[in-house]
Amino acid sequence: MSRSHPELETKGAFRRRPSSPAGRFLMFNAAALVLHLTLALAAKTQLAAEVMGPMTAGVLLLVGHGVLLLWTAHLYASAVVSADRGQA
Numbered sequence: 001m002s003r004s005h006p007e008l009e010t011k012g013a014f015r016r017r018p019s020s021p022a023g024r025f026l027m028f029n030a031a032a033l034v035l036h037l038t039l040a041l042a043a044k045t046q047l048a049a050e051v052m053g054p055m056t057a058g059v060l061l062l063v064g065h066g067v068l069l070l071w072t073a074h075l076y077a078s079a080v081v082s083a084d085r086g087q088a
Helices: 021-042 057-087
Strands: 050-052
Touching (some): 021 057
């Protein structure tokens, strides 16, 4: 006798929940951080190359990562605000 799970009764597979803005924010920024750290560890000489005067490629990537974090945080905040307005 097997125990049935309500999730498995729908065509034998789990249904995915709709992804939340917080989950997308976390996954996207975690992937960007892992990519940045991997580059920092694996390509030290390339990241140390000067691009514009004293600015190195590593500094430009770090600034780009910061901008990416701010942009996705703004998107997350606007999604939360619009979801709150929809519930009111």
